[in-house]
Amino acid sequence: MTFDQILFYVFSFWFIASSLAMIFSRNAAKAVLFLILSFFSAASIWILLEAEFLAITLILVYVGAVMVLFLFVIKMLNIDKSTLRAKFAGYLPLGLIVAAIIIAEMTLVLGGNQFGLDVVAAPARHAADYSNITVLAMQLYTTYVYPFELAAVLLLIAIIAAITLVHRNEASRKKQSISEQVSVQAKDRVRLVSITSPKKEAK
Amino acid sequence: MMALWQSFVELVHELMPWFDGSIATILIILIKAIALVMPLMLVVAYFTYAERKVIGYMQLRIGPNRVGPKGWLQPIADALKLMTKEIIFPTKANIYLFLLAPILAIAPAIAVWAVIPFDEGIYVANLDISLLYVLAIGSIGVYGIILAGWASNSKYPLLGALRSASLLVSYEIVIGFALVTVVMIAGSVNLNDIVMAQKGSILHWYWIPLFPMMIIFFISALVETNRAPFDVVEGESEIVGGTHVEYSGMTFAVFFLAEYANMILMAVLAVIMFFGGWHSPFEGVPYMEAAFAWVPGIIWLLAKTSFFMFLYLWIRATFPRFRYDQIMRLSWKVFLPWTIAWIFVVALMTQLKIGPWF
Numbered sequence: 001m002t003f004d005q006i007l008f009y010v011f012s013f014w015f016i017a018s019s020l021a022m023i024f025s026r027n028a029a030k031a032v033l034f035l036i037l038s039f040f041s042a043a044s045i046w047i048l049l050e051a052e053f054l055a056i057t058l059i060l061v062y063v064g065a066v067m068v069l070f071l072f073v074i075k076m077l078n079i080d081k082s083t084l085r086a087k088f089a090g091y092l093p094l095g096l097i098v099a100a101i102i103i104a105e106m107t108l109v110l111g112g113n114q115f116g117l118d119v120v121a122a123p124a125r126h127a128a129d130y131s132n133i134t135v136l137a138m139q140l141y142t143t144y145v146y147p148f149e150l151a152a153v154l155l156l157i158a159i160i161a162a163i164t165l166v167h168r169n170e171a172s173r174k175k176q177s178i179s180e181q182v183s184v185q186a187k188d189r190v191r192l193v194s195i196t197s198p199k200k201e202a203k
Numbered sequence: 204m205m206a207l208w209q210s211f212v213e214l215v216h217e218l219m220p221w222f223d224g225s226i227a228t229i230l231i232i233l234i235k236a237i238a239l240v241m242p243l244m245l246v247v248a249y250f251t252y253a254e255r256k257v258i259g260y261m262q263l264r265i266g267p268n269r270v271g272p273k274g275w276l277q278p279i280a281d282a283l284k285l286m287t288k289e290i291i292f293p294t295k296a297n298i299y300l301f302l303l304a305p306i307l308a309i310a311p312a313i314a315v316w317a318v319i320p321f322d323e324g325i326y327v328a329n330l331d332i333s334l335l336y337v338l339a340i341g342s343i344g345v346y347g348i349i350l351a352g353w354a355s356n357s358k359y360p361l362l363g364a365l366r367s368a369s370l371l372v373s374y375e376i377v378i379g380f381a382l383v384t385v386v387m388i389a390g391s392v393n394l395n396d397i398v399m400a401q402k403g404s405i406l407h408w409y410w411i412p413l414f415p416m417m418i419i420f421f422i423s424a425l426v427e428t429n430r431a432p433f434d435v436v437e438g439e440s441e442i443v444g445g446t447h448v449e450y451s452g453m454t455f456a457v458f459f460l461a462e463y464a465n466m467i468l469m470a471v472l473a474v475i476m477f478f479g480g481w482h483s484p485f486e487g488v489p490y491m492e493a494a495f496a497w498v499p500g501i502i503w504l505l506a507k508t509s510f511f512m513f514l515y516l517w518i519r520a521t522f523p524r525f526r527y528d529q530i531m532r533l534s535w536k537v538f539l540p541w542t543i544a545w546i547f548v549v550a551l552m553t554q555l556k557i558g559p560w561f
Contacts, residue, residue: 056335064342072368
């Protein structure tokens with residue numbers, strides 16, 4: 001067994017274990033942490049495949065940004081577990097059907113007959129000066145430049161749409177005018193009043 | 204010595220017959236990592252001393268001067284104190300996550316250093332995508348703070364963690380965009396190549412074409428490392444100590460180490476990105492270049508880094524704390540438009556071949 005193979009099995013084990021732990025975890029925050037661990041394991045396996053750009057992007061985008069927002073939201077939510085459990089029996093038949101369909105589809109696409117060394121040859125090792133990012137960039141900005149740009153524009157539209165949804169009701173929104181705050185003078189905020197205190201009568 | 208080494212290699216092969224990797228390679232990587240982390244921890248310790256001294260003198264005080272000559276042993280005394288103090292666990296805290304949080308804070312702060320080049324050929328790892336690695340691993344550090352806030356099960360840490368999460372995510376975008384301009388000029392995401400692309404003279408460094416980006420990067424670095432004037436995460440006047448409220452002894456010290464390691468990292472990154480890394484400032488200057496040719500590159504890198512580290516302390520002693528919403532506004536409404544605009548400026552400069560940078 002080579003060192004690469006040991007690493008592969010270690011990372012695969014953590015990948016599967018953390019994915020299972022994520023599904024079975026009852027605590028939402030712990031589930032997110034297990035998801036992060038599975039992302040890391042997936043990234044490590046990609047690095048073993050010499051796809052380091054994909055691996056780093058997975059960590060940068062999903063672990064560094066998306067999962068932070070997940071944790072952020074989970075902290076703000078007040079999840080009531082009893083109402084979740086009450087609906088469990090009602091959703092169970094539908095959930096089982098969906099799960100069965102997903103399992104069937106995944107076995108068709110990801111089954112053992114689709115993979116393995118006799119179907120897909122082992123990827124050839126590249127030399128030390130092989131640059132994964134250069135190869136990807138050449139493909140993205142020459143052959144696939146239009147789909148790439150289209151995807152970027154799609155994301156931009158999604159961002160604008162999300163902001164517009166939040167920014168309805170112009171009138172009811174509370175706003176701060178920074179220029180007003182900066183140019184404020186002491187006399188606008190504090191009024192000094194001189195009060196002549198009445199003299200106490202001597203006893 | 205060689206015989207000892209041979210017997211060690213044989214022993215390892217006997218104990219682990221399935222292992223065919225070169226033990227020497229792994230050992231060399233380990234030694235490199237130790238040679239990097241040990242001085243780093245020492246610098247962190249004396250950076251805290253420098254901070255107290257510098258801010259002390261700026262405020263017309265003397266600063267620590269009791270432990271050892273001129274107070275030189277103060278950081279060691281502090282470390283001993285923190286190590287021997289009791290670690291207190293809040294009653295309803297989630298112990299595992301409570302202890303995981305400081306580990307998650309320090310591990311990325313040290314792991315990032317693996318790709319930092321100190322001189323031509325002096326680094327732990329020469330990654331082809333080292334800049335992306337720095338950004339990716341650097342973005343994990345936020346989990347330490349978020350988890351610390353959540354696992355403490357206490358209100359002030361939670362508020363601090365909420366602030367920290369939103370601030371760090373916002374400013375990561377700004378830092379990412381600011382560094383895109385560097386990548387556009389250098390044509391590489393390898394930190395070694397970025398430094399090599401600035402070879403020539405002080406005019407070849409990227410602080411001239413990217414002057415606004417350099418300012419934005421440094422200010423964003425202050426936010427990313429929770430430094431004054433943007434230290435609202437632990438704003439004492441508002442939320443006591445933020446995420447650190449419930450942490451004591453060594454658990455707190457680990458957060459402290461992570462924060463200072465990150466500060467030094469951001470200073471080194473600023474030098475590598477905008478100030479020519481290990482290149483001498485006298486390059487290309489007649490007579491001066493020859494007179495300073497004996498200075499190794501790592502000295503120049505450390506000297507430039509020290510300046511930026513001093514800048515952190517100077518800024519802390521100078522400015523009052525920002526309000527939280529103003530920091531957010533600064534990121535989204537000021538810095539982000541500037542960085543995006545500057546990407547187009549750099550694209551134009553690249554096409555028109557302005558200056559010595561392209």
